[in-house]
Amino acid sequence: MLDGITRSLRAIGHRVIFSIWRMGVATRFFWLTLLQSGIVLRRPMLVIKEIFSAGVLSLIIILVSGLFVGMVLGLQGYDTLQTYGSEEALGILVALSLVRELGPVVAALLFASRAGSAITAEIGLMKATEQIAAMEMMAVDPVARVVAPRFWGAVISMPLLAALFSAMGIFGGYLVGVVLIGVDEGAFWSQMQAAVDFRDDILNGVIKSVVFGVAVTIIALFEGYDAPPTAEGVSRATTRTVVTSSLAILALDFILTAFMFHGV
Template sequence: MMHSLLLSLRGIGAHVIDGVWRLGLAMRFFSMTLLHSGQSFRRFHLIIREIFSSGVLSLIIILVSGLFVGMVLGLQGYETLRTYGSEEALGILVALSLVRELGPVVAALLFASRAGSAITAEIGLMKATEQLAAMEMMAVDPIARVVAPRFWGAVISMPILAALFSAMGILGGYLVGVMLIGIDSGAFWSQMQAAVDFREDILNGVLKSFVFGIAVTVIALFEGYDAPPTAEGVSRATTRTVVTSSLAILGLDFILTAFMFRGV
């Protein structure tokens, strides 16, 4: 009894130490990436290529999901607001929930599972097939040539995707609220405009998505770079990217929200 307790305690300890160790490695990896970013900005087409693969290729899932999330918000919000006789506030509800929370968070979650997992798998495979080692033997630093452009490409893409998600969601809410249910279009927009502040709500939302973009991308790149060079190792790393970055997004969202909207 005592013995098994000791064993499980030791297990927890080992997990914590391992976690802290990996966090430190990831931080060192992140600073190495930043340090070696100069070259990728001088050769901007490398970044453009990565904006394409993480941004443009995520466009469909972001736009469609945004539209549906907005439409669902429209339906559910209308049902709730009707009981208080304030259907016109639907615009406020849809817009504030999207630009403050759902836009950045859901877009980042989708981004983690679409682009983040792709980055991990790609880098993990490059490592497993010795492409990174080959690059190093050719006197080309893989962090500067492979990692840094992917980092910047994804970090630039994320706020754009989040803004598109929010815009599509608001259009979805408009479709359901105004076109389908018949709320007055003028009231929908003007109430929304009176309640949504550009700096407090929209820019803070953009800032959130920027932070999420950095977190997801660093996790995805690190997991790929750190993956055991086998098929199994890469597939495990891909799963870990989605799980870890989803948790990181939600945790960071709480912290950011607490700081940004505390006084309001």
């Protein structure tokens, strides 16, 4: 009885200490990546290749989801706003919710599951097939050669993807609100332009997407680099990447929103 309690307490303590220890390693890994980022300037082709695999290959899912999210916002927003006879505010509703929140957050969540998981699986598999070890043997720093280009490629792609998501969503809201339902086009755009501020809304959205991009990418890279070099280890690391980075995005979003819009 007493033995069971001690064992379970010990297990909890072990898990807590293990996660704190991992957190420390991840921070050191992040620092190491930043230190090795010089390769980005020396060999830009490496980064361009990673922008392709992280950004260009995520385009379809980002554009299509953005369009549908905007269309749903248009429908739902119209349904609620027409009760108060202010359908013309639909533009404000669609644009502000996309630019401030949905654009950066949903794009980052999609990015985590589309590009983050791919990064983890790729690096985990490189480790499992001992490619990383081979690089070390040849005196090639794997952090500089493998990790840093992926980091910068993904961090550059993220704000562009978030902006595309928001733009596509606003187009979707326009399609449903103005073309389909028949909200006045001038009021839709003019009220939107009057309400959306460049610095307060658009720039803050871009800052959010950059922060999310850094968080998602470093989690994905670390999980891959730290994965046990087995088939099971890689699969669990990939799952952990998606779960951890999704939680990180939502938690960071709360913190950033509290900082940015506390006066609103």
